[in-house]
Amino acid sequence: MVKILVAGFKGRMGHTTVEMVLNHPGFELVGVYDPHSIEKNLNEINEFSELDVPAYHQLSDIATGKVEVWIDFTSPKAVFENVKFALEHHISPVVGTTGLKDEQVAQLQRIAKKNQVGGLIAPNFGISAVLLMQFAKQAAKYLPDVEIIEMHHDKKLDAPSGTALNTAKMIAEIRSEHYQGNPDETEVLPGARGANFQGMRIHSVRLPGYVAHEQVLFGGPGEALTIRQDSFDRSSFMSGVAVAVSKIGKQHELLVGLENLL
Numbered sequence: 259m260v261k262i263l264v265a266g267f268k269g270r271m272g273h274t275t276v277e278m279v280l281n282h283p284g285f286e287l288v289g290v291y292d293p294h295s296i297e298k299n300l301n302e303i304n305e306f307s308e309l310d311v312p313a314y315h316q317l318s319d320i321a322t323g324k325v326e327v328w329i330d331f332t333s334p335k336a337v338f339e340n341v342k343f344a345l346e347h348h349i350s351p352v353v354g355t356t357g358l359k360d361e362q363v364a365q366l367q368r369i370a371k372k373n374q375v376g377g378l379i380a381p382n383f384g385i386s387a388v389l390l391m392q393f394a395k396q397a398a399k400y401l402p403d404v405e406i407i408e409m410h411h412d413k414k415l416d417a418p419s420g421t422a423l424n425t426a427k428m429i430a431e432i433r434s435e436h437y438q439g440n441p442d443e444t445e446v447l448p449g450a451r452g453a454n455f456q457g458m459r460i461h462s463v464r465l466p467g468y469v470a471h472e473q474v475l476f477g478g479p480g481e482a483l484t485i486r487q488d489s490f491d492r493s494s495f496m497s498g499v500a501v502a503v504s505k506i507g508k509q510h511e512l513l514v515g516l517e518n519l520l
């Protein structure tokens with residue numbers, strides 16, 4: 259049994275993850291963490307009243323010796339400290355939280371190496387999104403003019419989404435940086451052309467009712483290609499999280515991208 263702590267357990271993803279862990283025959287939930295929660299035990303929540311799982315509110319209270327894998331669905335402000343804490347206590351992080359800066363990821367990778375701990379940061383655990391990113395990278399080789407539209411629920415904190423930014427980074431591995439659009443264009447309303455990543459424009463939509471969706475649009479002379487993925491429900495992320503938890507114990511470095519474990 260893999261012994262797991264879920265950080266951010268009161269949130270949308272954290273709650274879905276707690277249910278997945280409890281229903282998985284190979285996983286054991288040994289703790290939950292959320293400094294903004296009031297419960298001391300998960301059994302104080304009605305649907306989990308039969309369980310006995312300690313709920314922690316500060317990092318220093320966590321019984322680290324009992325935890326093998328730290329699943330993190332928290333917030334862009336919290337994730338760095340959480341993952342650093344896990345790595346320094348020889349706990350493998352499986353991180354879905356977005357918003358880490360490149361230099362923070364590099365620092366965490368150094369800490370993982372020093373402590374010989376494996377881990378994964380995945381901008382998206384949904385297989386449709388993993389495939390979209392790979393297909394987009396392939397397409398950009400032939401159609402290098404690209405714009406990304408990501409659409410999310412209106413409670414999301416970061417923009418652009420981690421998936422959109424990662425899509426742009428993957429495309430940038432094979433696309434040379436260049437300006438797209440008319441060099442003389444003006445934004446009549448500031449921001450109209452979206453964020454700019456090496457000339458690729460990224461547009462972020464936030465609307466109630468949406469979960470997580472992305473379109474990558476390619477245009478060439480006389481033709482266009484659109485690649486789209488939709489997560490209609492947060493269960494779409496759970497098989498990816500489960501795969502990562504099952505495989506992470508065999509790793510000795512901090513990986514980025516679920517494709518590294520598929």
Ligand SMILES: NC(=O)C1=CN([C@@H]2O[C@H](COP(=O)(O)OP(=O)(O)OC[C@H]3O[C@@H](n4cnc5c(N)ncnc54)[C@H](O)[C@@H]3O)[C@@H](O)[C@H]2O)C=CC1
Binds near residue numbers: 272292337357380
């Ligand atoms: N990689 C993936 O496949 C996915 C990633 N995400 C990402 O996961 C993160 C969480 O998303 P949601 O669940 O929608 O957010 P949410 O706002 O519903 O939940 C976040 C939870 O984290 C808690 N929290 C805040 N600071 C904390 C800390 N220091 N330690 C532990 N918990 C803390 C909050 O109290 C809250 O309960 C976001 O960054 C989002 O982009 C979301 C869906 C899929």
Ligand SMILES: O=C(O)C1=N[C@H](C(=O)O)C[C@H](O)C1
Binds near residue numbers: 420
């Ligand atoms: O906040 C979300 O909901 C999601 N966040 C991730 C991201 O920023 O890409 C993954 C997915 O899009 C859902």
